[in-house]
Amino acid sequence: MTDNVGIPSRCWCGKGIVTYVSKTEENPYKKFFRCEIGLKRKKEQHLFKWVDEALLDEIQRMHEQQSSMAEEIEYLRSSLKKTVEEAVIEHKKSGDVGLIGSILTILYLWIKS
Template sequence: MEIGPGIPRRCLCGALTVLLTSKTKENPGRRFYRCGAVFGENHVFKWADEALVEEIEALSLKQSSMENDLIEIKEQLLDMKKDLTEIVEVVAVFSTKLRK
């Protein structure tokens, strides 16, 4: 059983996963994650190499999203600076008029 993309940290039963090394003829030395409490059909199993690729892909998407958010925040900050400059100019004009 697999749960979601990336490195499985918990099994659906709630147990933490463990990272083990295969000793089978088909996959000697290949690392895998599995339920730390129970080995069986209804518990998590995922090859580590596949989990790591998925984890990197997910992190890449998150990074891209954060970069886009940062660009948007910078644009909003520039707009706020322009607004503030206009407010300061208006206050200066009113201040000058009030002194006369």
């Protein structure tokens, strides 16, 4: 709630956020997020954030999440491959190769998709 990263949903005071359009000469027609009571109580530090900055923050946050998920997926694939290889070696020793071949084929197709 007090975190000012990305697209805000609430101010620290608990009030909702409204989108406004600037009417100043410095930022004509530029959109911004503002706490519902922040316009009335300008001396208090209620939430204010430019929409374009919020969107850039949100894109960056999503990119970081996607990168983290990609790393996790790669780690899981590597772990799965190692586990399967160990199972194949174990089953080769026991002579039960038919079942393992089928499992390997399914896992290979799943990893490639």
